Amino acid sequence: xxxFYDYLIVGAGLYGAVFAYQMTQxxxxxxxxxxxxxxxxxxxxxxxxxxxxxxYGAHIFHTDDRKIWEFVNQFAAFNQxxxxxxxxxxxxxxxxxxxxxxxxxxxxxxxxxxxxHKIQEQAQSLGIVSPRNLEEQALSMVGPDVYEKLIKGYTxxxxxxxxxxxxxxxxxxxxxxxxYDNRYFNDRYQGIPVGGYTGIIRQLLEGSxxxxxxxxxxxxxxxxxxxxxxxxxxxxxAYYDYCFGSLAYRSLRFETCxxxxxxxxxxxxxxYTAPEISYTRIxxxxxxxxxQQPTTILTYEYPEVWYAGAEPYYPVNDxxxxxxxxxxxxxxxxxPNVIFGGRxxxxxxxxxxxxxxxALKSAENQRSVF
Ligand code: UDP
Numbered sequence: 001x002x003x004f005y006d007y008l009i010v011g012a013g014l015y016g017a018v019f020a021y022q023m024t025q026x027x028x029x030x031x032x033x034x035x036x037x038x039x040x041x042x043x044x045x046x047x048x049x050x051x052x053x054x055x056y057g058a059h060i061f062h063t064d065d066r067k068i069w070e071f072v073n074q075f076a077a078f079n080q081x082x083x084x085x086x087x088x089x090x091x092x093x094x095x096x097x098x099x100x101x102x103x104x105x106x107x108x109x110x111x112x113x114x115x116x117h118k119i120q121e122q123a124q125s126l127g128i129v130s131p132r133n134l135e136e137q138a139l140s141m142v143g144p145d146v147y148e149k150l151i152k153g154y155t156x157x158x159x160x161x162x163x164x165x166x167x168x169x170x171x172x173x174x175x176x177x178x179x180y181d182n183r184y185f186n187d188r189y190q191g192i193p194v195g196g197y198t199g200i201i202r203q204l205l206e207g208s209x210x211x212x213x214x215x216x217x218x219x220x221x222x223x224x225x226x227x228x229x230x231x232x233x234x235x236x237x238a239y240y241d242y243c244f245g246s247l248a249y250r251s252l253r254f255e256t257c258x259x260x261x262x263x264x265x266x267x268x269x270x271x272y273t274a275p276e277i278s279y280t281r282i283x284x285x286x287x288x289x290x291x292q293q294p295t296t297i298l299t300y301e302y303p304e305v306w307y308a309g310a311e312p313y314y315p316v317n318d319x320x321x322x323x324x325x326x327x328x329x330x331x332x333x334x335x336p337n338v339i340f341g342g343r344x345x346x347x348x349x350x351x352x353x354x355x356x357x358x359a360l361k362s363a364e365n366q367r368s369v370f
Contacts, residue, residue, distance in 0.1 A: 001209060005031040008226055009208070010216045011233030013041020014197075014352060015342035015359045017204035019231050022363030024207030031227060032205060033214040038198075039205060041233075042313070043352065045196025049258060050293045051286045052196040056313075057252065057301055058269055058283050059197060062190035063353035069189040071356060075200040078191030081288055084182035085269035085281075089149045096271065097184055098142050098150070099177040106145055112178035119143045137168030141176055153275035158303050159250060159316070167318055170349075187353075192288045231362075233342040235312055236328045242308075244327045247347055248320075249312030251304040255279075258297050265298075278302055315347045339366075 007023055009016045012034035020030045038044050042056040060083045063069050072078070087094045095101035103115040122143030131137035134155065138147045151171065155163050159170075175186050193200055211219075216234060219226075232239055237247045268287035272279060283299040285291075306312055315321070325347040332340050341362055343350045350358070 001031065001211070002029065004225070005029045005209075005227040007031070007229050007231060008033070009231045009233075010034075011041060011231075011342065011345075012036075012039040012201065012205065012210060012212070013233060013342065014043055014201070014355045015233045015345070016041070016231060017201045018356050018359035019341065019363050020208040021204040022360060023366065026363075026367060030208040032208045032210045033216060033219055034210075034212055035215050037213050039210060039212070040198045040201040043197035043201065045198050047196075048297055049295050051291055051295075051297050052289055053256065053285050053297055053299070054196070054283065054288070055254070057254065057299070058281075058288070059352065060185075060190065060192065060288075061352055062185040062187040064187045064189070065353060065357065066189070068353045068356050071360070072193070072200065075203045076193035076195070076197075079194050079289060081192045081268070081290075082190060083184040083268070085184060085271055086267050087150050087154075087271045087273045089153075089273045092149075094150060095182045096150070097174045097176065097182075098146055099175075099182060100180040101182060102146065102150070104180075106149070115178055119146075131168050133164050134166035134168050134171050135163035138163065138171050141171070150273050154271055154273040154280055157275060157278070157280050159314075160303060160305060165318070169317075194289065229337045229339065229366075231339045231341060233340075233345045235344040236325070236332060236340050236347060239338075239340070240328055240331055244324055246308060247324055247328070248316040248318075249306040249310075250314040250316060251306040251310045252313045253302040253304050255300040255302070256297060258295050260295050262292070262294060262296065264296050312344060315343065315349055317347070317349060321347070 006028035007030045009020050009030055009032040012032050016032055020032050023030050043059050044055050045052050046055055061072065061078065085096050087096050094105055100112060100115060104110055107118055109115055109118065119142055122145065123140050126139055128136045128140045131140050138151045152163055155166065159166055265282060265284050269281055269283055271281045279300045279302045281301050283301065285297045286293055339362055340346060341359060342355060
């Protein structure tokens with residue numbers, strides 16, 4: 001470690017790594033620290049029995065932005081994987097996102113007009129004019145049949161609260177199509193980096209110094225003057241020692257096992273939408289890379305209550321927490337020489353492409369400073 005750096009980057013995840021890359025390219029000295037023992041944050045992948053395992057849940061890269069696509073393609077070859085998960089509700093299997101395949105199986109209809117009428121008829125009988133929460137949003141989009149079988153149970157497990165108490169934007173992440181089209185994302189570009197994301201992060205961090213297993217708050221106490229500027233990608237409320245109270249997050253628990261079978265579920269991701277099943281999805285990692293290995297590796301994803309000290313995976317962007325976040329953001333805007341970024345630093349339900357775009361933008365802003 002040197003005595004002094006231009007940037008101390010807290011968090012070796014996607015945001016921190018992209019920022020570090022841009023700054024080292026501009027000739028700046030960066031020190032990257034992470035409390036975990038590996039780089040990559042939640043996009044970290046490892047290899048087991050020839051299979052790339054997404055350690056912190058499925059990460060499917062998708063973007064509509066050609067520049068972002070070109071940016072990531074500098075660091076990895078992306079395969080042709082197109083995400084088309086399925087939903088299992090009490091053993092009944094449905095295609096996702098909500099599309100003609102889903103409606104046809106559910107109602108025995110075949111034309112878009114029939115599907116549209118069915119949804120209109122169901123939705124209109126509920127009399128929802130302007131949806132006030134996720135439940136009303138979902139009911140007005142797809143009607144009660146789809147809502148009950150494919151949305152309510154999954155969403156309430158995932159978020160640990162009633163759909164009536166969730167913001168509607170969460171369900172608007174999913175496309176609704178009157179086409180026989182199972183692609184989960186509308187984006188023009190998508191794929192999985194061959195061999196996983198860790199290789200991308202490694203290349204992004206090549207010009208930086210990296211210290212793993214380091215707690216930022218301890219490190220800052222020991223090295224208060226190590227850098228002119230800090231990029232903090234941890235939770236913004238933790239940075240301020242929860243002075244206004246803690247923001248709400250949702251946590252996850254992953255259970256991973258290897259089975260001596262070639263193909264367990266025939267899909268990289270199967271969502272379990274019934275409320276009685278405590279996991280939300282099973283990932284079969286090999287299918288992200290069309291693997292033909294003799295065994296398979298599965299990850300069961302269990303949503304969990306977040307408590308101080310647990311891993312915060314999802315910000316809960318409801319009104320109350322958005323208000324609380326704004327108070328922290330206000331403090332942050334006056335914090336000299338500290339940038340806050342990423343899902344935790346900005347308390348935003350970011351996708352990977354948006355994280356990269358935000359990190360590039362923030363690096364660009366720095367370039368105008370020096
Ligand atoms: N969702 C659902 N049923 C599903 C899949 C998703 O109701 O089978 C809802 C759920 O509310 C979830 C949201 O859609 O939180 C967004 O899903 P996405 O797949 O984007 O979640 P992520 O992969 O980020 O966890």
